[in-house]
Amino acid sequence: MRGIVHDAPNINGFANVQLAAGLARALGIDAVFVDRDTVMAAIGEGVAGAAKGVRDYVYVTISTGIGGGLVIGGRLLRGVTNIAGEIGHLPVALEGPRCGCGSYGCVESLAAGRFLAEAYGVxxxxxxxxxxxxGEPKAVxxxxxxxxxxxxxxxILVNGLNPSLIVIGGSVAEHEPAHTIEPMRRAIATRAFRVAADAVRLVPPGLGRDVGMLGAVISVRERLAGRAEWFL
Amino acid sequence: MRGIVHDAPNINGFANVQLAAGLARALGIDAVFVDRDTVMAAIGEGVAGAAKGVRDYVYVTISTGIGGGLVIGGRLLRGVTNIAGEIGHLPVALEGPRCGCGSYGCVESLAAGRFLAEAYGVxxxxxxxxxxxxGEPKAVxxxxxxxxxxxxxxxILVNGLNPSLIVIGGSVAEHEPAHTIEPMRRAIATRAFRVAADAVRLVPPGLGRDVGMLGAVISVRERLAGRAEWFL
Structure with missing residues (x-):
């Protein structure tokens, strides 16, 4: 399983690629780790960003796609086959356009930059x-x-995981907070369980727009130091 | 926070009740633990039921309401204010009837026994x-x-948490597997990430319909033995 890209919903045909082995060969180095950019960002935020010192948080990116990483009790949640935290592909609607992953109703297929553009034909x-x-009605x-x-x-994140922090990065969130982080805050305030809503804050990434890249550097450093994915 | 029922969506007005203290007084005993029935069931299944020996699983009950418990790395996920695992109140639709929790689109408000009956007027x-x-069209x-x-x-459970097992109990699931566990299996097989779908099994509870009660007994025994909520 390690080092293989099983599926990349937004890159056509990029499936079951032995990426780590290929990169190691091409670069002439031994240690190549392959991981999701959003997981790198989650780790970076936990070690050195907005989630430093926080044991239960979620990292969300709203960009071309939507993704994230879940940290529970100071540990990154991987799941049994390293898929956990694929939050862009949580279905939040009973119908909708076909998602890149083959499903429908995924939050990515309704709210990510690529799909907003597709839906509007731009x-x-x-x-x-x-x-x-x-005020153009279709865009509205x-x-x-x-x-x-x-x-x-x-x-889903608040009632399901009850974290103390949700870090929201990605270019769409950065440029359009009034249409991303603000409606998320409103939904939590009006529709989530009160005790969970009161316990959570939504903030932008502490590492800024390079959070994925910085997170990758931090993650490799942590791995090579044997600290794996426990932050606290 | 401990021993207090902050909110009970399906019991009108039962909010912020000091249940543990009241029960301790009324029963004349010291140790009263208050917890969700679905969490008790999750613990029971992990210690002595279908999830015995499994480190990453979800317990789901489909009954009058819908609830559950999430177990990650052998530990029950509580969240920062003990709300984690309220899976009945994960929104899975962009609209729908008002839920008992005050929100809408919750899976409970679309699929739990009480809400099916309400929607049909029986x-x-x-x-x-x-x-x-x-074949009555409205019921269909x-x-x-x-x-x-x-x-x-x-x-949501499979792409979000990537568990190896989902235990599905509750009276509606027990009586109507073709309308509960089977469509859940089909959705996972056709719409979840392949690597996660292949890794998960959906099964009925090993402890049968008394899973909640047996789980409570097991949970108290574990707590009094100081084993808290680590199963493995």
Whole structure:
């Protein structure tokens, strides 16, 4: 299982690729670790970012796609086959367009930048937000659906995992907080269990937009030091 | 926080009740533990039931309501304020009837026995299943929606937590496996990440219909022995 990319929903045909072995050969080095960028970001935030010292948190990225990492009791949740935390592919609707993963209703397929652009028939999510801001009805509906989907994701995280912190990164979240982090906060405040809602904060990443890259550096350093994925 | 019922969505007005203290007084005993029935069931299944020896599993009950317990690395996930695992209140739809918890779109409000009966205007979910089996269109639609909601829940658990086992108990699951566990299996097989889908099994509880009660006995025994909530 290790070092193999089983599936990459947003890269056509990139499946069951022996990436670690290929990179090790091409680069002429021994130790190549392959991991999800969002997991790297989650680790980076825990070791040196907004989640430093926090034992129960979730990292969410809202960008071209949506992904994340779950940290429980100071440990990254991997699951039994390293899929845990694929939060972009949590279904939050009973129907919707086909997702890159083959399913439908995934929060990614309703709220990620690539899918907002596709739904509106443009090549950049920024144009959908601009059209919605100008009151164009189709764009307004697409953004409203994205906000509703992100609200459901936020409640899933809060009622399901009851963390003390949710770190929300990614280019869409960075540029459009009023349509991402704010509707997530509102959904939690109005629809999640009170005791869980009161216990959680939603914040941007402490490591900024390079969180994935910095997280990868931190993660490799931690691995080589034998500290694996316990942060605390 | 301990011993207090903050909220009970299906019992009107039962909020912020000091249940442990009241029971201790009324029964004249010292040690009263208050916990969710579904958490007791999850612990019971882990110590002596279908999940014995399994480190990463989810217990789901589909009954009057829907609830559960999440076990990760052999430990029950509590979250920071003991709400984690409230899987009945994970939103799986962008709209739907008002749930007992005040939200909407919760899988409980779309698929639990009480809400199936309410949606059909009868007093027992069994009548909705019977009407659907006879082809009555409104009942068929309600059950189809419930199956879709349970399918989304199953995928949330598999893509989000990537467990090796999901134990599915509760009276509705017991009586109507073709409308509960089977659509959950189908959703996982067709819509979840392949590597996670292949790693998980869905089974009924090993402790049968008394799983909650047996789990409570087991849980108290474990607590008094100082073993808390580590099973393995």
């Amino acid at each position: 090549d950049d999510a920024a144009r959908v937000f601009a059209a919605a801001a100008a 509906a697409i953004i409203a659906r994205a906000e509703a989907a992100l609200g459901n994701l936020a409640i | 007093d027992d979910a069994a009548r909705v299943f019977a009407a659907a089996a006879a 639609a309600i059950i189809a929606r419930a199956e879709a909601a349970l399918g989304n829940l199953a995928i």
